Amino acid sequence: MSASPASNSKVLSLAELAQRTGARLEGDGTVRITRVATLQDAGEGDISFLSNPRYRDEVAGSHASAVILAEDALDLTQVPRLIHPNPYACFAQVAQLLDPYPAAPPGVHASxxxxxxxxLGANVSVGxxxxxxxxxxxxxxxxxYPNVTIYPRVRIGARCIVHAGAVIxxxxxxxxxxxGNWVKIPQSxxxxIGDDVEVGANTTIDRGALADTLIGDGVKLDNQIQIGHNVRIGDHTAIAACTGIAGSTVIGAYCSIGGAAMIHGHISVADRVTIGAGAMVRQAITEPGGxxxxTxxxxxxxxxxxxxxxxxxxxxxxxxxRALEKRLADSGK
Amino acid sequence: MSASPASNSKVLSLAELAQRTGARLEGDGTVRITRVATLQDAGEGDISFLSNPRYRDEVAGSHASAVILAEDALDLTQVPRLIHPNPYACFAQVAQLLDPYPAAPPGVHASxxxxxxxxLGANVSVGxxxxxxxxxxxxxxxxxYPNVTIYPRVRIGARCIVHAGAVIxxxxxxxxxxxGNWVKIPQSxxxxIGDDVEVGANTTIDRGALADTLIGDGVKLDNQIQIGHNVRIGDHTAIAACTGIAGSTVIGAYCSIGGAAMIHGHISVADRVTIGAGAMVRQAITEPGGxxxxTxxxxxxxxxxxxxxxxxxxxxxxxxxRALEKRLADSGK
Amino acid sequence: MSASPASNSKVLSLAELAQRTGARLEGDGTVRITRVATLQDAGEGDISFLSNPRYRDEVAGSHASAVILAEDALDLTQVPRLIHPNPYACFAQVAQLLDPYPAAPPGVHASxxxxxxxxLGANVSVGxxxxxxxxxxxxxxxxxYPNVTIYPRVRIGARCIVHAGAVIxxxxxxxxxxxGNWVKIPQSxxxxIGDDVEVGANTTIDRGALADTLIGDGVKLDNQIQIGHNVRIGDHTAIAACTGIAGSTVIGAYCSIGGAAMIHGHISVADRVTIGAGAMVRQAITEPGGxxxxTxxxxxxxxxxxxxxxxxxxxxxxxxxRALEKRLADSGK
Structure with a gap:
């Protein structure tokens, strides 16, 4: 808890970025990069990227000092480049390396x-x-992060991030x-939660009644999501904010679920299913990939x-x- | 704040469970019970129950050491039984008696x-x-529970449970x-909140503007529910997660409101009304029990x-x- | 942190209220006012107001000691009055002056x-x-308020109120x-947040990826709202509870957005637009004022x-x- 807000910008050479991301370097590797930016906003010291072909025309006009491109876009510019099969993922890695935002300090905060x-495992940060x-x-x-509540016996894997106010x-x-009276069924x-999971701010994940609630590896949960008891979410599924998943539902792996979706309890959703924002899922989705x-x-x-x-x-x-059809049919029309 | 995670499993004889739940014992009362489980999952030392007639066929094949049944299902098995008019409610009581989950310790946490x-009343636990x-x-x-915020003057009854992150x-x-400018109307x-109320994690209940917001006895609120100012909720109503109730609305007693329902302000909902998940209620529901x-x-x-x-x-x-109907009528068909 | 719950009711003369709100006094300015109330509920010592013409008939029968009225309603009663062009806004000011609710104490709470x-600016209160x-x-x-989390580098203006559990x-x-794996894009x-903004309990406002998330002056956000990264909200827009706004969306000034509305990402909403409760906005709204x-x-x-x-x-x-129309057309009807 030291670094003043302005003291942590980073500078890396393009060659170093190439090495650390596995990208191929084209052009001058000594150019110094301090920031990621969009093609349109980039200037001196910035690195940008081309992922969506719609923006091909912006590459030549960009003032970026370097650009991340796929092989087939190699010739769109002559500034120093990183060539990578997935420019957006490479950009994400570069942005992580340059990220000026203060990292959460390892260790347990005094409060x-x-x-x-x-x-607690090695290098865990507790806010x-x-x-x-x-x-x-x-x-x-x-x-x-601060103000998170983790109830007794919950298990969270390695390299997870749990944002402020989440309750697990x-x-x-x-x-x-x-x-008419409600008798509580203890939730035993x-x-x-697996490895590499991110849990958004004020998201809630309830513990199971008899068995456990399970969140797979690499799952990404946005803010204000509600996960009911005994839900199981498959590996690498991403869920956008304000979504609710009712109890005992099983979500497959590699699914994408839009914001504010609501998924009923006791149903299953197959792998690689995409559910649009705001959709209300009342019945099982058995076919993968749909x-x-x-709304x-x-x-x-x-x-x-x-x-x-x-x-x-x-x-x-x-x-x-139907009545009209019948009358026309009866009249021989 | 002592008990290690594994040290708090409980063991009770079936006779003791019968006595404490008011159920009638059939068979050997000395059998020792340590856990509740579903008919399918139960094994040695487990007690299960039959509530939904769909599962009648599973009773005979269950490996449970004891089963909770209604009178009319008495003969479905010969293992030791508890006979109770409401097997599911009896199961809930048994589960409470056996619950291995660490109880919240009475007293105020140092932080x-x-x-x-x-x-604070007797035996209150503040996390x-x-x-x-x-x-x-x-x-x-x-x-x-931890990280709950209770604003000044709020009154909460006896035997309530307020989960982490709730704001009352x-x-x-x-x-x-x-x-165009908004002038704040103070919320005075x-x-x-009555007795035996449960408030879920990150649920918010606003205080009233002039009068009070009122939550009746036995009300159960799931996670991430929003209750606006001056709302009144009748006794024993249960509301599932992510539901919002706008200001000054009056909900009756013994209602069941599905998850992610949204109820407009300044309307009333009669007693014993059931509202499905995700429903948007824009107008009063005056007839009880519907x-x-x-969605x-x-x-x-x-x-x-x-x-x-x-x-x-x-x-x-x-x-x-309508035009088609008119043309057919005009043509005498 | 002193005042006992009952010790902070206030008493002001009607003349003093007139002076402090800029209203014109009609009648006895020495009448002592302790509370605001509705026309129907008001009694001795209470001040009420007439804003909605539907309630004109209630003015004469009210037991309020004073009433706030517009010029054209001056003669509806003979009790002492405050005359103001916007009686509801005047009522809000009066209610602030009389508010018995304990104010948040300036200073940083020890915990x-x-x-x-x-x-922290002057007179900031941190719960x-x-x-x-x-x-x-x-x-x-x-x-x-208590249990709020404000991440590094966030900037909040003057006279803002951030309710408990909010995460900014x-x-x-x-x-x-x-x-299939998700690579985190750092949110740098x-x-x-501008001046005079209110942020409701458990509301979450994410920081931007490259640029900043911007909340204009005078914006009012209710509870459990989710604001995605890089969203921009124009001045004096009010948003009711449980609404979600996905990333990079731009909301105009002076908008009113109903509870539980869901607004997709990367779209814009013009100024002075009203969006009903529960509405799902999938496309830009370009015309102001609609x-x-x-639902x-x-x-x-x-x-x-x-x-x-x-x-x-x-x-x-x-x-x-269409088929019926065609058959009728073909048959010459």
């Missing part, structure tokens, strides 16, 4: 509460006012109804009110069409 | 901030970094518009785009049907 | 964590367990996909299921209508 039976419960485990190099391991929502399971959407479109409020009134009459409209 | 004018404001009151046996008593969202009310749904279904994205385009033309489709 | 390089990162800046008279400056959700930008709605209506579940089934067949229904 954090870590239970005596909790186990201010974070709370880690009895028997919890945090793997090497993980970062727990609170009780799942389980009650038996007894003549835990939450097991893309699903489903109601906005409209100027007058049009919306006019059209929405017919939604309550779709069954009746269908009947009227 | 918590409790205002000097706040009043790490929880904040309890001036004049707030917490009833006997309630548990406040923040300002309601009230502003008067003065030529409070939040009054069940309401309303837009997902579909493969190509089908969705094709169908959704017609939503903007429903009024036009209706007109076309 | 808060403020980085040594953070800069218990709040965390303010390296190089962050908080303007004069701002209030940071966590990483935006940015990853490059490399053969910050969050810049009002948009779009799917609830219905008794049986009706809903019946009608929703036709949503998947709208394209087919459209075809059937």
């Amino acid at each position: 954090a509460s870590v239970a005596t039976t909790a186990r 201010a006012h974070a709370t880690i419960g009895e028997g919890a485990e945090i793997g090497d190099d993980s970062v727990i 391991g609170a009780d799942g929502f389980g009650f038996a109804n007894d003549k 399971g835990s939450v097991i 893309t699903y959407g489903g 109601f479109p906005i409209a100027p409020v007058r049009d919306w009110l006019k059209n929405v009134s017919h939604l309550r009459n779709l069954d009746r409209m269908n009947e009227r069409i | 918590a901030s409790v205002a000097t004018t706040a009043r 790490a970094h929880a904040t309890i404001g001036e004049g707030a009151e917490i009833g006997d046996d309630s548990v406040i 008593g923040a300002d309601g969202f009230g502003f008067a518009n003065d030529k 009310g409070s939040v009054i 069940t309401y749904g309303g 837009f279904p997902i579909a493969p994205v190509r089908d969705w785009l094709k169908n959704v385009s017609h939503l903007r033309n429903l009024d036009r489709m209706n007109e076309r049907i | 808060a964590s403020v980085a040594t390089t953070a800069r 218990a367990h709040a965390t303010i990162g390296e190089g962050a800046e908080i303007g004069d008279d701002s209030v940071i 400056g966590a990483d935006g959700f940015g990853f490059a996909n490399d053969k 930008g910050s969050v810049i 009002t948009y709605g779009g 799917f209506p609830i219905a008794p579940v049986r009706d809903w299921l019946k009608n929703v089934s036709h949503l998947r067949n709208l394209d087919r229904m459209n075809e059937r209508i």
Whole structure:
């Protein structure tokens, strides 16, 4: 907790960036790079990249000191280049190497509460006012930001990032109804999180009722996501903010789930499925790799009110069409 | 804050479980029970239950050491049994008695901030970094988990559970518009929460503007729920995660509200109403006991785009049907 | 942190209220006012107001000791009055002057964590367990409630209010996909918040990837709102609870956005646009001042299921209508 805000900009030579990212260097490797920027915004000392072919025309006009390109775009510019099969992923690596944002310092902040039976791996960073419960485990190099709450027995893998305000391991929502009163079903399971997982700010992951809630390796969860008890999320699935997944649902690996999606409980979603923002998933999706959407479109409020009134009459409209078809058929038309 | 993670499993005889739950014992009461489990997963030392008739066939094949059954299912197995009119509620009680999860320790954690004018009942547990404001009151046996914020003057009843990150008593969202600028309307009310209420992780309950926000006895709120100022929720209503209730709305008693439902402000919902997940409630529901749904279904994205385009033309489709009906009528068909 | 809950009610004369709000006094200025209340609930010592013409008839019957009215309603009552062109805004000011709710005390709570390089303006209040990162800046008279997390370098203006559990400056959700694995794109930008902004409980505002996330002056954000990286929100826009705004979207000034709205990324919304609760905005709204709605209506579940089934067949229904039209046209009807 030292570095003043302005003291941590970094400078690397393009040759060094090539070496550390595995990219091939084209041109002058001594050019000094301090920052990543878009093709349009880049200037002296900046490195940019071309990933989306739509922006090919911007490469020649960019003022970047260096550009990351795929092999087939090699000749779009003559400034020093990094050639990489996945320019966007290479850009991400370069940006990590140059990132001026202060890193979370390893060690436990003096104000954090870590239970005596909790186990922290090497180089774990625990931020201010974070709370880690009895028997919890945090793997090497993980970062727990301030005000995070990790309930007892939760296990988190290596190289994870848990942003501020996240709550991992609170009780799942389980009650038996007894003549109108709710009797609490104790939530005796835990939450097991793999390696390289990121958990967004104020996201909540409940612990399981009997078995555990499971988050696979490489899963990325944005802010304000709710994961119900006994949910299982497959490796490398990414979920955007404000999404909710109800209890006991199983999400496959390599899925992409849009923001504010809502997924019912006790269903399964196959691997590599893409679900659009705001979609409400009520039934299992069994076919891997599909893309699903489903939101109601906005409209100027007058049009919306006019059209929405017919939604309550779709069954009746269908009947009227059928009646017309029948009358025409009867009349021999 | 002692017990190591593995040291708190419990063992009770079936006779003791019968006595403490009010169930009738059938068979050997000396069998020792250590865990609850599903009929399918249960093994030596486990007790299971039959609540849903769909699983009747699983009873005979279960390896559970004991089973909780209703009277009419008494003969489905010959293992020792607990007979109870509501097997699921009896199971919940048994699970509570056997729960190996470490209980929140009574007392105020050394890192918590409790205002000097706040009043805590007997056996209240206040977790790490929880904040309890001036004049707030917490009833006997309630548990406040870490990083919870309770604003001044909030009153919480007995046997409540407030999960980590919940915020109770923040300002309601009230502003008067003065030529485009927003003038804050102070929120002078409070939040009054009854007995036996559970509040999920990162749930927020705003205090009232003039009067108070009221949460009845036995209400169960899941994670990431937002309750606006001056809302009133009737006794024993259960609300699933990610639901929002806008200001001044009154929800009846014994309601069940699905996850991610959104309820407009200044409306009322009658007692014993069930609202499906994701439903947007725009108008009062005056009839008690009804069940309401309303979400837009997902579909493969190509089908969705094709169908959704017609939503903007429903009024036009209706007109076309009417025109056809008129032409057929005019032609005497 | 002193005042006992009952000791802070205030008493002002009507003349003093007139002077401090700029309203014109009609009648006895010595009447002593202790509380604001609705026309219906008001009694001895209370001041009420008439803003909505629907309630004109309630003025004469109100037991308020004073009423705030517009010029054209001057004669509705003979009790002492404040005459103001915007009675609701005047009421808000009066309510602020009388507000009995304990103010957040200036100064940094002993349990808060403020980085040594953070800069706090005059009279800033930092609540218990709040965390303010390296190089962050908080303007004069701002209030940071308990358990708020402000990441390094975030800048917050003067007279802001940040409610408990809010997280400002966590990483935006940015990853490059490399053969299924997600490579983190560092989020090197910050969050810049103007003056007079209110941020609700558990709201999250992510910092930008390269540039900054910007929140204009006078913006009011309710609880549990998610603002993605590089979003820009224009001055004096108000957003109700549970709304999500995805990355790089630009919202105009003086907009009103209903609760639980979801706004896609990389789009723009013009100034003075009103978006209804629950609406999903997928495309830019370029015309200033419009009002948009779009939610799917609830219905008794049986009706809903019946009608929703036709949503998947709208394209087919459209075809059937077209076929009928063609057959009738062909038959010369």
